[in-house]
Amino acid sequence: MCGIVGFTGRQQAAPVLLSGLAKLEYRGYDSAGMAVRDGDGPIEIVKAKGRLKVLAEKTNDGFAMQGDCGIGHTRWATHGEPSEVNAHPHITEDNNVVGVHNGIIENYQELKDKLLKHGYTFYSQTDTEVVVKLVDYYYKKYNIGPVDAIAKTMVRVRGSYALALMFRDYPGQIWVARKDSPMIIGVADGETYVASDVPAILKYTRQVYYIGNLEMACLDKGSVIFYDLNGEEVQKDLTEIEWDAEAAERGGFEHFMMKEIHEQPKAVRDTVSSLVKNGCIDLTETGLTEEILREVDQVTIVACGSAYHVGVAAQYIFEDLARIQVRVELASEFRYRRMLLSPKGLVIVISQSGETADSLAALREAKKMNVRTLAIVNVVGSSIAREADHVLYTLAGPEIAVATTKAYSTQLIACYAVGMELARVRETIAPETLDGMIGELQTLPDKIARILEDKERIQWFAAKYSNARDVFFIGRGLDYAISLEGSLKMKEVSYIHSEAYAAGELKHGTISLVEEGTLVVGSLTQKDLYEKTISNMVECKSRGAYLMGLTSYGNYNVEDTADFTVYIPRTDVHFATSLAVIPLQLMGYYISVARGLDVDKPRNLAKSVTVE
Secondary structure, three states, rough: OOEEEEEEEEEEEOOOHHHHHHHHHHHHHOEEEEEEEEEOOEEEEEEEEEHHHHHHHHHOOOOOOOOOEEEEEEEEOOOOOOOOOOOOOOOOOOOOEEEEEEEEOOOOHHHHHHHHHHOOOOOOHHHHHHHHHHHHHHHHHOOHHHHHHHHHHHHHHOOOEEEEEEOOOOOOEEEEEEEEEOEEEEEEEEEEEEOHHHHHHOOOOEEEOOOOOOEEEEEOEEEEEEEEEOOEEEEOOOOOOOOOOOHOOOOOOOHHHHHHHHOOOHHHHHHHHHHHHHOOOOOOOHHHOOHHHHHHEEEEEEHHHHHHHHHHHHHHHHHHHOOOEEEEEEEEHHHOOOOOOOOOEEEEEEEOOOHHHHHHHHHHHHHHHHOEEEEEOOOOOOOHHHHOOOEEHHHHHHHHOOOOOOOOOHHHHHHHHHHHHHHHHHHHOOOOHHHHHHHHOOEEEEEHHHHOOOOOHHHHHHHHHHOOEEEEEOOOOOHHHHHHHHHHHHHHHOOOOEEEHHOOOOOHHHHOOOOOEEEEEEEOOOOOHHHHHHHHHHHHHHHEEEEEEEEEOOOOHHHHOEEEEEEOOOOOHHHHHHHHHHHHHHHHHHHHHHHHHHHOOOOOOOOOOOOO
């Protein structure tokens, strides 16, 4: 949520800032702005409400703003409505400090009251203007440099933030600070970049630093100095980003979401290859040894959104294979409950970005309780990855569309691997059964590719039902987990009201909502539960529902009941989610396109939810 870009170097800053902000549009925003400075001249600020193209038009694609140092921002409204006044950057009355900010300042009203008493006035409704002017207050009151002024501000502020500032007295430099919000710093020959996420700077450099929590940095042309809260210098190592810059481009597809749906065979294959070595599950790189796994007596999976749905699927798999107690918790609820975690338990935190605020907070709560933690994340060096005891990286590559597809699929693979290894060390699975499952795991990429080859049927069906008012997704067991993700994809990108239910719960109230023309999608991949779910679908059909069935080739004669049936290749029942989700992703995408919506940037949504 919100996007920050900064640049200081030898070329004009504004075009670089606009390019970077364009790569961060997926994070969600309602306004944008830039501040640029030429040498020791005055700071020029241009802001615009709406899409980034409005800012580009106002600045002639950035070329109307002269200067080689600047900061830019795309704003997601929290404090104050979307407007030019509330858009970032924000600046002090005397142009001494200008800044942009990602996050939420929880005690901004208290700080604002303090500054009002000291003669400051405010033109916006934002918490960002407050924090910029608080830095200015300490800078002037104590006659100190940027490091000390920012450090005093960080101590006083409660909340989360990634902050980028320019000072009138320090031309050519950008000062940054971070607490619980993502920030990455890139360097090239004579040039330095800062951004909220990697895609914003991949075009210019792959050499990056990850600024730590409660750290600051001074960015000069081609160099960076890091500081801790005490103002002491901190040494950091450069990291090379392995993503290809082209991976963050659409590559001929109309939308990132469709591109990423088609990248799933490769993403799944890469993740499987990283976890299967010589025919065995290999978690060596995570540091989860056999001895550690053998001691685990409880698993708690914590996540948000689609990652939570991965956790729901993993719960069924872990319990069935490893015969271990598993709980799945919403990260946003976890930290506010008095969780009863076993000292020998394992808390698994799942997050694509590794910066999800609620998931990060849950991880820290688990660590406070001295419970071992495993992070399943996609972004190397992210906050959750750095703070967890063990890390399992998914190899999805950059995911730009707000609605996750390939990250979800690779998270499933990671959970399959952990579940199978838990079962092996606990001796709850026969060796020949495990060998068969590992072999089947390696076939999933090709089977996903086969589903994608038949996407035209889904496109036809989506066009037919693009005007649906309500869609219900139902299933039992793992099919319930599949339904949860299918429903979320539908509502995220099509804005159609959709819900997912464990099929047996229909009788307990939900069936009263079914009427003539309601679309009911039944997931039927679990053989033992097929007949019961079919019965629930028939109940819906008798009340006027139109039925779509989703099942495996050769398993069931669903067409006797459903009005439209989608088949997926047969696989081990534990892995059915990986295949069944593909048609549901496609259905959500095609319905969104048919309705003329912005698939990659759904309204009111952000890719990375980095504030609580």
